Amino acid sequence: METDYLVVGAGASGMAFVDSLIAQSDGEVILVDRRHGPGGHWLDAYPFVRLHQPSAYYGVNSRVLGNDRIDETGPNAGFYERATAAEICDYYARVLDEDLIQSGRVRFFGLTDYRGADQGAHRLTSMLTGEDTTIEVRRKLVDATYVESSIPSRHTPGFGVDPGVRMIPPNDLVDLDEPAAGFTILGAGKTAMDTCNWLMDSGVDPNMIQWFRPRDPWLFNRASMQPLELVGSYMHLQACWVEAAAESEDAVEFAHRLEADGVFVRISPHIEPRAFRGATISMRELESLRAIERLVRQGKVLHIGTRRIVTDRGDIATDPKRVYVDCTAAGVRPTIARPVFEPDRITLQYVTIGIVPWGAATIGVVEAAMDDDAEKNRLCPPLVFTGDVADMPYMAYAGMTGLTARSSDPALNAWTEASRLNPARGAAGHLEDPRVPTAFESLGANIGAAMTNLERLAGASAAV
Numbered sequence: 279m280e281t282d283y284l285v286v287g288a289g290a291s292g293m294a295f296v297d298s299l300i301a302q303s304d305g306e307v308i309l310v311d312r313r314h315g316p317g318g319h320w321l322d323a324y325p326f327v328r329l330h331q332p333s334a335y336y337g338v339n340s341r342v343l344g345n346d347r348i349d350e351t352g353p354n355a356g357f358y359e360r361a362t363a364a365e366i367c368d369y370y371a372r373v374l375d376e377d378l379i380q381s382g383r384v385r386f387f388g389l390t391d392y393r394g395a396d397q398g399a400h401r402l403t404s405m406l407t408g409e410d411t412t413i414e415v416r417r418k419l420v421d422a423t424y425v426e427s428s429i430p431s432r433h434t435p436g437f438g439v440d441p442g443v444r445m446i447p448p449n450d451l452v453d454l455d456e457p458a459a460g461f462t463i464l465g466a467g468k469t470a471m472d473t474c475n476w477l478m479d480s481g482v483d484p485n486m487i488q489w490f491r492p493r494d495p496w497l498f499n500r501a502s503m504q505p506l507e508l509v510g511s512y513m514h515l516q517a518c519w520v521e522a523a524a525e526s527e528d529a530v531e532f533a534h535r536l537e538a539d540g541v542f543v544r545i546s547p548h549i550e551p552r553a554f555r556g557a558t559i560s561m562r563e564l565e566s567l568r569a570i571e572r573l574v575r576q577g578k579v580l581h582i583g584t585r586r587i588v589t590d591r592g593d594i595a596t597d598p599k600r601v602y603v604d605c606t607a608a609g610v611r612p613t614i615a616r617p618v619f620e621p622d623r624i625t626l627q628y629v630t631i632g633i634v635p636w637g638a639a640t641i642g643v644v645e646a647a648m649d650d651d652a653e654k655n656r657l658c659p660p661l662v663f664t665g666d667v668a669d670m671p672y673m674a675y676a677g678m679t680g681l682t683a684r685s686s687d688p689a690l691n692a693w694t695e696a697s698r699l700n701p702a703r704g705a706a707g708h709l710e711d712p713r714v715p716t717a718f719e720s721l722g723a724n725i726g727a728a729m730t731n732l733e734r735l736a737g738a739s740a741a742v
């Protein structure tokens with residue numbers, strides 16, 4: 279077979295890229311994935327997961343996810359709705375069947391493994407039959423697996439577990455065959471937080487939960503991540519981010535300033551976070567997590583037996599009837615930056631902070647709009663997520679460099695302004711909210727100093 283673009287990976291990255299590419303060019307695409315359908319990790323997500331961010335700016339550019347509605351009741355009251363995994367999977371199936379395939383320019387092959395290229399011929403292998411197919415690619419191979427998510431249901435824990443220990447991924451909590459004597463949650467990320475909150479919302483007493491949380495993260499306050507009618511909140515976040523970038527002496531101060539502004543939050547006010555993965559949480563969820571007092575912060579788990587847990591700082595007695603929930607998969611994997619655009623290849627990466635679909639769609643639009651790889655890379659410097667607070671200035675510098683470069687390209691700026699994937703969309707139409715004009719003024723006043731300061735902090739320019 280032949281195609282213009284061979285896109286490997288039909289998760290949020292690959293889908294957002296293909297949707298924008300075909301909307302802006304006449305290119306033909308073959309899209310492949312090892313999974314049976316589109317949606318990536320969402321197809322294997324734990325059943326109580328929801329988007330961390332509003333659905334209003336997740337998915338692909340050409341189709342709305344959900345109803346852009348503000349929830350009136352429940353734990354998300356006052357914020358834009360957030361899709362469940364089932365809704366996200368249904369959405370991507372519709373995008374594929376009703377939009378991409380209907381265009382006549384996209385072919386999809388599920389249960390198909392990309393096995394690399396040999397002298398220009400790209401090899402695909404069917405995971406059902408083992409049959410090989412070669413593809414001749416006229417324009418580019420697109421790697422939509424580079425920022426692939428690492429998730430609990432497909433993850434092997436990095437510690438030993440004795441037979442008889444009830445160790446499960448969060449997915450299996452809904453299928454317990456006998457009640458637990460207590461729950462031990464392993465991991466400090468958003469999956470662990472979701473799991474703790476779900477257990478408590480389902481009636482588990484916080485004292486029954488033991489939480490191994492060696493490294494606390496900084497989190498975005500969901501109140502600051504609201505789009506559309508509430509876009510003033512997001513503009514306030516942007517202004518605080520740039521002001522903190524202009525004035526901070528290091529990454530730790532940067533984070534603390536954002537906390538003082540109400541943009542960043544942490545679970546325990548007395549614990550200094552050392553991680554940052556871009557996750558978002560509400561104050562209600564945070565308050566609920568603070569009720570868990572049985573925290574274990576002593577280093578790394580090495581082995582779990584029926585009677586004791588071995589850590590690198592000593593043993594802890596345990597009970598054979600406890601259920602252990604493995605939330606230690608990395609989620610957003612740390613990556614090494616590589617140029618997004620190379621002569622025969624595009625590597626989809628974060629080019630906007632923490633928002634995969636907006637970044638991937640932006641790369642699709644840039645690819646469709648111009649030929650010069652150097653210019654395309656100038657517009658799309660990749661952000662590296664190491665997960666470490668110390669590296670935030672690198673990330674912030676790359677993010678602002680890309681945003682500034684793209685906003686001075688009129689066509690690209692017009693696309694960004696109109697894109698549903700951009701959380702700041704339509705901000706200029708909400709000047710009645712005092713946070714919006716204040717933010718525009720602050721951004722104008724601080725962006726130059728922010729870029730200079732970030733460049734100084736840890737030689738941030740080396741990251742771009």
Ligand SMILES: Cc1cc2nc3c(=O)[nH]c(=O)nc-3n(C[C@H](O)[C@H](O)[C@H](O)COP(=O)(O)OP(=O)(O)OC[C@H]3O[C@@H](n4cnc5c(N)ncnc54)[C@H](O)[C@@H]3O)c2cc1C
Pocket residue numbers: 286287288289290291292310311312313317318319320323327328329330331336390391392393422423425426427428429469609610632633634635
């Ligand atoms: C629980 C959870 C909640 C999240 N919530 C948000 C959120 O609210 N907002 C946000 O922006 N991000 C969120 N994220 C981050 C998430 O990483 C992105 O939103 C996004 O879903 C990642 O998409 P992806 O396409 O890059 O990776 P994936 O979804 O992992 O897709 C990659 C695909 O590539 C395929 N693949 C890999 N290798 C091959 C090969 N050799 N051949 C064929 N196919 C291959 C895989 O099968 C997979 O389907 C969340 C992540 C998790 C784990």
